[in-house]
Amino acid sequence: MAKNFTLRTAFILLLLVSGLAAQQLPENPLAGREVFEKEGCLNCHAVNGAGGKIGPDFGKQVFPGNAYDLLSKMWNHSRNMLLVMARTKTERPHFTGRDFRRLGDFLYFIRYLGQPGNAPTGRRLFVSKGCIRCHSIGKPVRGKIALDSMKIYVSPVRLAQAMWNHSILMHRRGAAKGVRIPTFSDDQFADLTAYIRSASSLKSDEEIYSYPGNPVRGEQLFKEKGCYYCHAEKPIGPKIDRIYTDQSVTEIAGIMWNHSGKMAEAMKTLKRPFPSFSGDQMADVISYLYFEGTPKTAGSAELGARLFKEKGCESCHQAGNHFGAPTIGKFGPFHDKYDFLAALWNHAPRMEELLVARGKQLPILLPNEVKSLYLFIDAKTEAGK
Ligand code: HEC
Ligand code: HEC
Numbered sequence: 001m002a003k004n005f006t007l008r009t010a011f012i013l014l015l016l017v018s019g020l021a022a023q024q025l026p027e028n029p030l031a032g033r034e035v036f037e038k039e040g041c042l043n044c045h046a047v048n049g050a051g052g053k054i055g056p057d058f059g060k061q062v063f064p065g066n067a068y069d070l071l072s073k074m075w076n077h078s079r080n081m082l083l084v085m086a087r088t089k090t091e092r093p094h095f096t097g098r099d100f101r102r103l104g105d106f107l108y109f110i111r112y113l114g115q116p117g118n119a120p121t122g123r124r125l126f127v128s129k130g131c132i133r134c135h136s137i138g139k140p141v142r143g144k145i146a147l148d149s150m151k152i153y154v155s156p157v158r159l160a161q162a163m164w165n166h167s168i169l170m171h172r173r174g175a176a177k178g179v180r181i182p183t184f185s186d187d188q189f190a191d192l193t194a195y196i197r198s199a200s201s202l203k204s205d206e207e208i209y210s211y212p213g214n215p216v217r218g219e220q221l222f223k224e225k226g227c228y229y230c231h232a233e234k235p236i237g238p239k240i241d242r243i244y245t246d247q248s249v250t251e252i253a254g255i256m257w258n259h260s261g262k263m264a265e266a267m268k269t270l271k272r273p274f275p276s277f278s279g280d281q282m283a284d285v286i287s288y289l290y291f292e293g294t295p296k297t298a299g300s301a302e303l304g305a306r307l308f309k310e311k312g313c314e315s316c317h318q319a320g321n322h323f324g325a326p327t328i329g330k331f332g333p334f335h336d337k338y339d340f341l342a343a344l345w346n347h348a349p350r351m352e353e354l355l356v357a358r359g360k361q362l363p364i365l366l367p368n369e370v371k372s373l374y375l376f377i378d379a380k381t382e383a384g385k
């Protein structure tokens with residue numbers, strides 16, 4: 001009995017762990033850049049202008065929102081992509097589930113990285129946003145707080161973080177002086193950073209680079225700093241997955257900043273300390289918010305069952321077929337959706353070859369159709385296990 005119980009507990013724990021693994025956050029979203037280069041994507045696709053010019057630019061023209069969307073986009077363009085690959089004698093990319101996931105995280109992360117700041121724009125913002133009424137830069141002004149020492153921080157998030165940490169004082173000073181504390185939009189933090197770095201009188205060459213953020217650590221901080229209390233436990237602030245979808249890190253920093261006054265009030269009422277950040281903590285939290293905001297794709301196993309027939313999958317994947325296509329119960333098993341997506345992608349050329357021989361083409365697959373097929377096939381292979 002006792003043994004039975006522990007086995008059952010272990011099984012439930014395993015289920016929990018695998019449930020968690022399915023929506024695990026990446027520790028380093030940039031790691032997928034390696035896959036992007038290794039699989040030759042960079043030869044044809046650029047990221048914000050750097051890279052190949054044959055396919056669309058991932059920083060400007062294409063934005064895959066999640067893994068189903070990425071697969072769908074690649075799949076629906078695969079005919080043209082394959083033609084170009086044949087012409088340029090490029091080897092066709094082939095993925096493991098892990099690589100497909102890392103690639104998807106990286107491509108999703110590109111928008112988060114935002115655009116580099118522009119110093120002249122930042123200079124104008126410094127005046128129009130009223131920073132100049134309380135701060136000096138370049139040469140000291142009596143009664144104003146010098147920002148020259150901020151020069152060492154290359155990342156705009158560090159500026160946002162320094163402001164965040166002083167936000168109560170800033171709001172108080174603003175109220176006393178009758179100055180409105182400015183709000184931010186777009187990549188304005190990046191422009192201000194570029195300006196501060198160019199105008200600072202600081203002689204030091206020291207530069208502190210921040211990495212873009214570790215969503216796993218960000219999730220921990222979200223709990224430790226008390227954000228979780230108001231944004232998940234109690235209905236005080238908006239739910240995390242309602243906050244963002246696809247904005248850059250500096251835009252998200254701006255949104256946090258814009259709410260800092262109201263948040264500080266809520267904290268005062270609740271007698272909770274205003275959370276401050278050090279090191280790369282703000283970047284971690286923001287990258288976590290970003291990944292929590294990954295767009296969701298709808299889909300259902302029922303729709304998947306219908307699509308399996310309608311998209312022609314069943315015409316090959318049935319008992320006794322002559323193509324060597326496994327029947328549905330013999331698929332996989334797939335460890336997670338990325339495993340499935342990689343398998344689906346890897347078999348596209350074979351599928352196309354067989355279809356073309358029968359005068360047909362690869363079917364179009366929309367993101368919700370990809371997800372539905374996955375849910376249907378996964379349920380079947382689960383049942384068959
Ligand atoms: C040999 C050149 C080449 C390589 C290598 C290549 N692509 Fe492409 N890709 C293209 C071309 C050309 C298009 C545009 C096709 C079209 O418009 O129909 C495209 C389109 C796409 C699209 C669809 C864009 C949209 O507008 O929806 C995605 C996504 C994509 N590629 C991802 C990748 C990834 C990921 C890799 C690496 C694993 C890769 N590509 C490797 C040439 C290439
Ligand atoms: C109403 C006055 C006021 C305005 C307007 C204002 N600040 Fe501040 N700022 C302060 C005060 C007060 C502090 C806290 C200084 C301290 O802790 O000694 C501060 C602190 C900072 C810090 C932290 C400095 C450090 O060394 O850590 C930064 C960075 C900063 N402000 C940037 C800005 C920027 C950029 C703007 C314009 C968008 C701005 N501030 C607008 C009053 C203001």
Ligand code: HEC
Pocket residue numbers: 222225226227228229230231236237238242243255256259262263266267270272275285
């Ligand atoms: C005491 C409660 C409280 C705590 C703690 C708190 N927040 Fe908030 N937060 C709020 C409230 C209330 C709002 C909505 C303000 C508004 O509507 O302007 C908000 C808004 C936000 C927004 C903007 C949401 C949007 O949709 O525009 C972000 C981002 C945010 N909080 C992040 C955080 C982070 C990160 C932490 C932890 C460092 C945190 N919050 C801690 C109460 C809180």
Ligand code: HEC
Pocket residue numbers: 308311312313314315316317323324325326330331332333340343344346347350351354355363373
């Ligand atoms: C023209 C025949 C054909 C069609 C149509 C077809 N497949 Fe396949 N499929 C195959 C063959 C053959 C294999 C065996 C692997 C290989 O050769 O690449 C396979 C393998 C697979 C695998 C990998 C199985 C594994 O265990 O790794 C998946 C997933 C898959 N197909 C899904 C689909 C889906 C979803 C559709 C419909 C959108 C579809 N297939 C349509 C022929 C086909």
